[in-house]
Amino acid sequence: MKTQEDRQKEIWMVQTKRADFNGLAEKLGVSPVSVRIMRNRGMETEEQMRRYLFGTPKDLYDPALMTDMERAVAIVKEKLRAAKRVRIIGDYDIDGVCSTYLLLTGLKRAAAALGGDPETVDYEIPDRIRDGYGINGNIILSAAADGVDTLVTCDNGISAAKEIALAKERGMTVVVTDHHEVPAGESGQILPPADAVVDPKREGDRYPFPEICGAVVVYKLLKLLYLEAGVPEREWEDLLGFAAIATVGDVMRLQDENRIIVKYGLRQIAHTKNAGLRKLVEKTGLDIRALTAYHIGFVIGPCLNAGGRLQTAKLALRLLLSDDEAEADRLAEELKELNDMRKDMTRKGEEEAIRQVEERFSQDKVLVVFLPECHESLAGIIAGRLREHFHRPSFVLTRGETSVKGSGRSIEQYHMFRALGEVADLLPKFGGHPMAAGLSIEEKDIDEFRRRLNRNANLTENDFIPKVWIDVPMPLGYISEALVYELSELEPFGQGNEKPLFAQKDLTIRGLRVLGRNRNLAKLNLVTPEGLAMDGLLFTDGDAFAQEAAGCRSIDAVYYPDINEYNGNRTLQVIIKHYILH
Secondary structure (H helix, E strand, C coil): CCCHHHHHHCEEEECCCCCCHHHHHHHHCCCHHHHHHHHHCCCCCHHHHHHHHHCCHHHCCCHHHCCCHHHHHHHHHHHHHCCCCEEEECCCCHHHHHHHHHHHHHHHHHHHHCCCCHHHEEEECCCCCCCCCCCCHHHHHHHHHCCCCEEEEECCCCCCHHHHHHHHHCCCEEEEECCCCCCEECCEECCCCCCEEECCCCCCCCCCCCCCCHHHHHHHHHHHHHHHHCCCHHHHHCCHHHHHHHHHHCCCCCCHHHHHHHHHHHHHHCCCCCHHHHHHHHHCCCCHHHCCHHHHHHHHHHHHHHHHHHCCCHHHHHHHHCCCHHHHHHHHHHHHHHHHHHHHHHHHHHHHHHHHHHHHHCCCCCEEEECCCCCHHHHHHHHHHHHHHHCCCEEEEEECCCCEEEEEECCCCCCHHHHHHCCHHHCCEEEECCCEEEEEECHHHHHHHHHHHHHHCCCCHHHHCCEEEECECCCHHHCCHHHHHHHHCCCCCECCECCCCEEEEEEEEEEEEEECCCCCEEEEEEECCCCCEEEEEEECCHHHHHHHHCCCCEEEEEEEEEEEEECCEEEEEEEEEEEEEC
């Protein structure tokens, strides 16, 4: 729990973007509050807001706008029709697993429709520890030995020029589908020598929204392939839920097309016939009819990721492919147990990482922590926790089989992928995005890596102060059931479409109770300066908060409005997200 001193270091900022809020509200049939929130999420025009509010899967962009997409579909179609051996190369995280599931399901279905043999399609997912990320030489040599004709990558391949050149030397056709940044050279992007390269981040690509995950790239490819193969469109639509899971799990921005995919994908999951997914939802104690993006990101997603972290990602893929209830039940239970184990290992690693920073690196602008005994698959999670704890770019390094491996998580003011490029001479391998990256490094170079990252970092103390962005400084008296319902229509919330935050100062605390079996809920009776009373809920260490609040008469609160339903009665309340006591 943050101390009062920690909270006072936060800066509460009110969004100040301008628009004709009342005029747009009237045109769109919503309140000015909703228009202000949409404007704060980067939307400027009525058309953008209308798409946000009312967009459906019919509004998804044409897959053919992606460079090489039609070529990739043509190649795959002919290979399937001729019953050539096709091997899918996936990845071990949630996006890779969902991409592989979609591609395997889609190619087998298309093969059957085209008169080919679905059994000629198989897959390989690299082992996180043994193989590392993406396609590699051993996978290619194994495919050649097995007589594979065509390799199709998903969620990887864009940076594997050397490996794909090897596949071409061995006479294989290669189709790359990916969504990661394309490596840059002195004269522009460096594309792998594949027969087709589909990645919306290619230079000159005409796809309107490149910020999609690997599974969505695959989902778009299947749309055209099903059309070519004569597979009913309904079968393609039924796969939407897995594109949604990958979008949330890979922390894509829930804007534009991604928001439509997740919004309608969650609805599709409620009726999924996939036995494995249904069993996993059941094992985690969730209601499949009421899943949110939060549940995918923090409950279902970590379970699907746990196999690839601690054993093999093929465990999660087998779960999704299973049509046997007993097998699905067993696999779902195994993944849940692995995730529980992962949580315990993560907690221990996080505690050690925080201790190192506090004792040795507290003055560093960029945190680099070496945890030699930590499982390398947990580095990214722990780096994320470090970033949250210290609000600084954070790298966590672990000892791998042949070298040190690491993952980084960043803050908005620090372009992590670019920063790694500045020290590329120390890194045998690296990749990533502005906000996250992965790397390998020799153990002897760790101190130099830390020193140079900090020397190069153009960060100031202000960059390390967490900012709480308030959408509207809104008095509690403005809250109504209609407004709460309207705000729910802005879901799903997540990265890039954060849950709206409102604020009011000088609320009198008239009463406080600690509730919950674990005493993790503080319930405050709040009174506005105008005399309106409303309950406020704060999910925290209730007893510690009660002790902190002793003697305080008022509170400034950043909140989200809610409705409490109890014994048939409905009352308005607020969920407190940030506060300062007076």
